[in-house]
Amino acid sequence: MNEKFSKYLAKKRLAASDLVRNARKNKVCYAFLLPYAVLFITFYVLPMVTSIYFSFTNYNILEKPDFIGARNYLNLFLEDEVFTIAIKNTFLVAIITGPVGYIMAFIFAWLINELPKWVRTLVVFFFYAPSISGTAFVVFKQLFNDDANGWINRFLITHGFTNTPILFLTNPQNVMKVIVPVILWTSLGTGFLSFVAGLKGIDKAQYEAGYIDGIQNRWQELWFITLPNMKPMLLFGAVMSITTAFNVCDIPMQLAGYPSTDYCARTIVTHLFDYGFTRFEMGYASAIATVLFITMILCNKAIQALLNRVGH
Template structure:
């Protein structure tokens, strides 16, 4: 019995050493590849992994920058979900915003990319530039235009049109009325949503082999929507996955548009999102421990939604 125990323990102790030795051998054999990966891995760890772990650690403390962090356990999370009504409002606004801008922006980006891929090559750059420009223009510059459009006086462009056409009898306070704040934010965000996902869709669509369409025509595919459904979409699944992930991140991190258009805090917190709530506690009240708990909740919401997307669009292999 003792001999068996010793043998089993020795095997158990030897197995991890063998695996570790094999790992080191594999790393040494591919040392040049790891050397090229080293700069990315160092910066990824320095600016992504370490900040995330630090934020998770600070979420269990009371930290106001002036004093050393003081461990309080789950106090921040209890306050967040039980006593902070504004945070629950922010969660509701963010999810409402994401439910609309996520799918609509995603479908709109793909359809526009598909339409652009159907036109001659010499015109594609012009259309791509026109649709992509709002995404690379600063939020401040874009909100100046939208603030003029939705100005609450008679000189606002939309109010002027509606008053002249007789639809309104008096100017509407688009950016102060709680009924219209969220629709305006959604509209502006959709206009600015043609970002990296749009370019990924366009690149993927242009690289679909023409042989597939010719084979489809032989097999009975006659219409464009049949090509889109049976050939194009299955061929660009990696780009669809990437675009979906980017759209989720964009939808849940809405901040600049809300702050620039309706301020912080917005009227009756109608445009208050998780990111504006985080900014309020982190850089206005300087309660970094509480702000870290908000960031952790947002992080796990993003991770959960991204895993859901991977289960739908990701390849099992």
């Protein structure tokens, strides 16, 4: 036992010496990376660690944090009924805008890859514009407005489909049916753009070699050549898709109001926003943020494990 432990310590010392030697050899490179490392630690790592600490306290910004152990987490999962609604809505959005949006973005990018350049540019603009345009909320708000001036309600009333306006944004039965498609469309942009760039970067000679080696159709071409070459873009798109899905906040607040009717459009981030910036219960908000962070990490790990099997 002592011999095994000694060998283990020797390996660790050797690894540490190799790390120091490598750092000295590439000290110029590390010097260039230092500013980013400082900013990353200051604005990402330290806030994350601080948030985890505050999640175990009763903290309202004005007074000194009072350590209360796991009480925030117990209240969050056992007593907070609105958080249960937020979890259900967030996972509903994540399931649809995550895997479905991710697959749709890749399929659309794959389908338009062979189109003429000007057509491809128009399609890319159509998909990417909603993700960067702040006016998208205004358009959808007017489109689904609950009164007779809403574009859909005006059309339905004018053509005799209904006599009274449909409450798209205040009826709990309709709200998520409106919000989820809007989130899905606005979330396609970044992943779609990365997929388009990745497809254009694949060497055409690989496809020619593949057909010589026995590739018989486009599906085999996709599985054995396209997907393995696009692993970095696939991973980037997956991370962006998960991040977008679990950080939904603005669209429900803009369309369904804050708070929405019976909290029907409440998401985890909206719940966090409520406790953190409306009620100033920062300890409880930090517990919500920690749960969200752990959930996103686990989902990212699952996606990475799945993508590592592509092409094998």
